[in-house]
Amino acid sequence: LDVLDYGVAAYSTIGWFDDPVLNTFVKFPEAELARIIFHELSHQLVYTRDDSIFNESFAVAVEEEGVRRWLARQGKAMEQKAFDDSRRRRKEFVALVLKYQQLLAEAYAGERDVSTKRAEKKRLFAELRAEYERLKHERWGGATGYDRWFARELNNAHLASIATYGDLVPAFHALLAQHNGELPAFYRAVKELAALSKHERTEKLKALVP
Secondary structure, eight states: OOOOOOSSSSSOOOTTTOOOOTTTTTSOOHHHHHHHHHHHHHHHOOTTTTTHHHHHHHHHHHHHHHHHHHHHHHHHHHHHHHHHHHHHHHHHHHHHHHHHHHHHHHHHHHHHHHHHHHHHHHHHHHHHHHHHHHHHTTTTTTTOTTTTHHSSSSOHHHHHHHHHHHHHHHHHHHHHHHHHTTTHHHHHHHHEEESSHHHHHHHHHHHTOO
């Protein structure tokens, strides 16, 4: 029953309105601005009710592929490297969060009493912080992009907010590769998945990656 409230720079009304380019992100670096636009527009293309992980993971996969192609076309090598570095750190950050989400799920599922589970929860979140610090200094050269996320008291909702946007991204990238990078065919395949039940489409997507 943990709760997290936080602000967002942009959002989509899924085609109900002409979503404006807001002052909360219009002055972002060009690649970041392009990323947000690709992400939010993808929700107008494919959206299924009551499955945030499917919707957001699809949008993240589209934004990553979109920015990669856009930067390649613009020929901005420095921005491409910065974006690639940012995506690499994001991938490693998401993997770290998902790892501890699984460890916490296992801790909560046991037969121990609530006080013991709460102590285990506290220990695992402390380990998550420590592992992040090692990751930041040993692999990221001290990059502080996720310090703000760790600055607040962490809880289960923090982990859920990251898993929603990252859990199925590798599967969507695999689906795109399966269609040889052809976006129209990829979008048709995603729409077909969206027509299935939540369980069916999740299982089909997870089968695409080891």
